[in-house]
Amino acid sequence: MSQTFQRGPVTGTAVKKRSRRKPFLVDYYSTAVGKKYVMAITGIIGVAFIIGHMVGNLKAYLGVIEHNGEQVYDIDVYGEFLRELLVPILPHGYALWGLRLLLIGAVVLHLHAAWSLTMLNRNARPVKYQGARDYQIANFASRTMRWSGVLVLVFIAWHLADLTWGWLNPGFEYGAIYRNLDASLSRIPVAALYIAANIALGIHLFHGVWSLFQSMGWNNPRFNRWRKGIATGIAAAVVVGNVSFPIMTLAGVISFQPLS
């Protein structure tokens, strides 16, 4: 191929000598399209977790059950089950930590890709349009991805401090999920925070889930018309499920009573 121009920072698997090539994943990640793949794949991991988390939390509505001859809250049993996952193949808690590390890795990569792509995009238009833009298709969700993402991130930190580590939870008891949930969400400002953060999450997912089909190159006339619907459905299900917990706690449906 005869090329008379000076190339920019092109990585070029095909044109570079083998010894000078970067490792495949690093090479791939160094391009914007590669970073978008990472955004999409880590996004899929995140969406899978969020759906699983929401569905698991619905156990709060099952209230008290009898377990090994004792009266216990169903969601407390579920919490213990997660730690016992894959026992006895793995020791207690190992499988859960494996999943947590996967999730933490996904969040870190998602953040790094988002940050570097944002910087790339800023540099791509250093002088903004001086007149007002008249957007045709870009919607509130797509234009606020960075803000909704940051909101969700701040909320996750709060959420961990509240219900995982217990620093922000009044009278936190390790493993007493139902009690901690009620203690936290009975506070009206906290309930409001949970509702607001989950709406931000829904907005993020509405654009993110649709967007990942494009980034992954999943485009086929047979299912293209479902892509927006899937995004709306997932976003709606997550928002409705998650927002129901603070509302139902304030309404008294989720209400902790000490069991004898």
Added chain:
Amino acid sequence: MTNTLKNLTLKVWRQDGPNTSGSFETHTIEEITDEASFLEMIDILNERLIEDGEEAIVFDHDCREGICGTCSLMINGQAHGPERGTATCQLHMRKFSSGDTIVIEPWRASAFPIIRDLMVDRSSFDRIVEAGGYITAATGGAPDANLIPVPKPVSDAAMDAAQCIGCGACVAACPNGAANLFTAAKITHLNLLPQGQAERYSRAEDMVETMDSYFGSCTNHGECEAACPKEISIDVIALMNADYRKAKVQNRKQLSRT
């Protein structure tokens, strides 16, 4: 029915060169027929400016029938103005009404430096096409028609992508200044056809990575599709993303055979 528009206020971006700062200059058009095209309106204004001994407004234009991709202009915050599926040259004054204020700006992207006023340098697009937007065909007489069978739906899809005139509206409209729609259209119209298969993966890799060195990244807003005078669908971007991923693997595999 011909109508006459009265009292239009134009706010036109004036800039002496790539490295100087520019500003809006206000002009009033007292009267113009709504049959005039947008570019003819600027022509008429320029005639007046020249008669008054002022500098004419510099803007890109060539065929004025929507096929060359030379005209540009960000009109009231929309690339190629309010008419969908047309370039600026085919926008007519009937889309506006008397008393309107019209803001005219050049395309803005770091890869499209302003040459003067409303004219920008789009040669970064040429760099992308040079990187792989061609097929290496045997020279000689033109082959017989239908010598290489192409299924009709595939040739239609390739032709849809091949409509790209390289005007740069996709970059201009993109909130991120990304050229994914342009590059994807140029990759897709060759990669869908049998003639494009031999260089399919080197093309995908080289063109995407050349694009990468000049432009922003896609966040799937879809603004490019709305601005495109040829209404090229962002579906081609998904095809490009898939081909780029395959190319990264495929090119490695082929290299390891050498």
